[in-house]
Amino acid sequence: MSHTPVLELSDISKSYLDRQVLSGLSYSLAAGEYVAIMGDSGVGKSTLLNLIAGLDSPDGGEIKIDGKNLPVDDEAATILRRKYLGFIFQAFHVLPHLTLQQNVSLPLLLNHLPLDHALTMLAAVGLQGREQDFPHQLSGGELQRVAIARALVHRPRLILADEPTGNLDQDTSREILQLIRSEIKANQASAIIVTHSRLAAETADRILILDRHGLAPISLENRE
Template sequence: MSQQPVLQMQQVIKSYHGARSQQVLRGLDLAVAPGEYVAVIGESGVGKSTLLNLLAGLDQPDSGEVRVKGQLLSALNDNEATLLRRRHIGFVFQAFHVLPQLSVWQNVRLPLALNGLPDDGIDAMLVAVGLAEKAQRKPRELSGGEMQRVSIARALIHQPDLLLADEPTGNLDPETARTILDLLKSRLRATGAAGILVTHSMLAAATADRVLKLTPDGLIAVAP
């Protein structure tokens, strides 16, 4: 018996209506199984960030369906959508969104606190991302690459069912990037989570189980 996809998109269309109406996403279909890791590549402006916002329920499609853990995102009210994101989704933001007033340790702890979970695994996670010695530092004392690793640790700590990563290695040196990509993949495998990696880097994309190219005509499989 096949497992239900963690993430499913069916015929998703999204346009932006301003001075000039523009269809950004056209007829997207995607299903991602538990433990599967999918990379999405594409040119700048093709709609990769829009895609992530739809998958997270931060935006709604004009038509079509997005489901996470079987729940239709457009059917959720604001509170229900917030709870779903808090419990089931981990985000790695390109712009970090690390809280400046909190230490590294406190930033990583945040998803556990919001979900009422014990403070287990934080120290081990900081070791895994190479930040154990900076646990009590504030973000202003970190480099861009270190803040990116805080964002990654925070996204993984509560073992989400779906990981959404926007250029997670964009601020990392090649060696650290490889370590982080290996960590992301191993965590997805271990917890049975689904992962979507949006990236410009073909080296990063090559670590995924599948690579899809986002084009004006939809998602197209890229040969390994």
Template sequence: MLNVTGLVKTVPGGRTLFERLDLSLARGEFVAVTGESGAGKSTLLNLVAGLDSPDAGSVCIDGTDIAGLDDDGRTRLRRDRIGFVFQAFHVLPHLDLAHNVALPLALQGHDAHASLVAAEAMLASVGLGGRGDAYPRELSGGELQRVAVARALVHRPGLILADEPTGNLDPDTAARTLALFVDQVRHAGAAVLLVTHSTVAASAADRTLVLSPTGLVERG
């Protein structure tokens, strides 16, 4: 599903975040990446998503080399093949929950009514059935992250990129949200690349890798 080969990335000032980074994810595999603050975990996600460009190396998703795509091609790849879950939720406050979740389908040009039906079904699957006409301001942090999970999965992407998805939640809510996230992505059969500081979140993965300037090292 995902193949990263020989990735090199430096930041202004010449500091190398990582070099010769290799990573492979099979469909249905769940991998967590940990590392010190500033190690480049979020940058790695941005490179995988085609939102940033490496200094060297390649990122291939389903056999497509991102470097060979123009801006429109990268946008289409993200729209069709990737789901995102962020620490800050990024739920749109002016849209009700159903329209928030349906957004990836709307961007793909699906029928509006069918998109809302699919969104309501996804909301039900994350424990928010019947709440499609509610607005984000009416929800708790844990509920907002459930909406974000539903939105990430509604268009059935092959790859989920998650950046500290429980970082803004209290421990109890984080544990419940993480369990729901794991259950939903396993059910969907998506590959997951999760970056996190949390050892609890990382423990949900099939394997955990530690990011350092020399690449990724499997944690024993």
């Protein structure tokens, strides 16, 4: 396993208008490490994921992925996201005019990878037989599963998940969380999951709390 951290955050700050969201935040994520970030609403958890993914830019500090600075150029950042990242959005961002199979195939197509793994991933999230359905035919929980399949299908180096079980019942949440964890470990990927759910957080290797002082590890009782 490489000794270079998959992700390095150094003195990250971010403000919106006159509100400081993140200040002096530093953290290093090792290869193969899976962490959960918890914290109060509005503390900056989703903002942090967007900064790591290059969807937004910090006001100060440095972000490195595999030892390389996150590109500031939009095109270069897009190429990096396409190849190295899998992002599970809270709002799904499933494309309505594409079938489920086409949605999940997109990362494979963009990275010039075989498309057959899309069918495997749809089956893994419990949507076998629904490949030719369109998003408007699905429930919120089913759309969340499509988003998860799409984020995992190209075996990304770093997975970022924003409340990935927010629209799922408890039993489905357990299944999906186990899938996410098993895919991470099987592919030696690293992952950050932002969640309010104790159930989701307990699947991670480490749990961190984000507050105005930065990120700090915690322990939850009765972890398996």
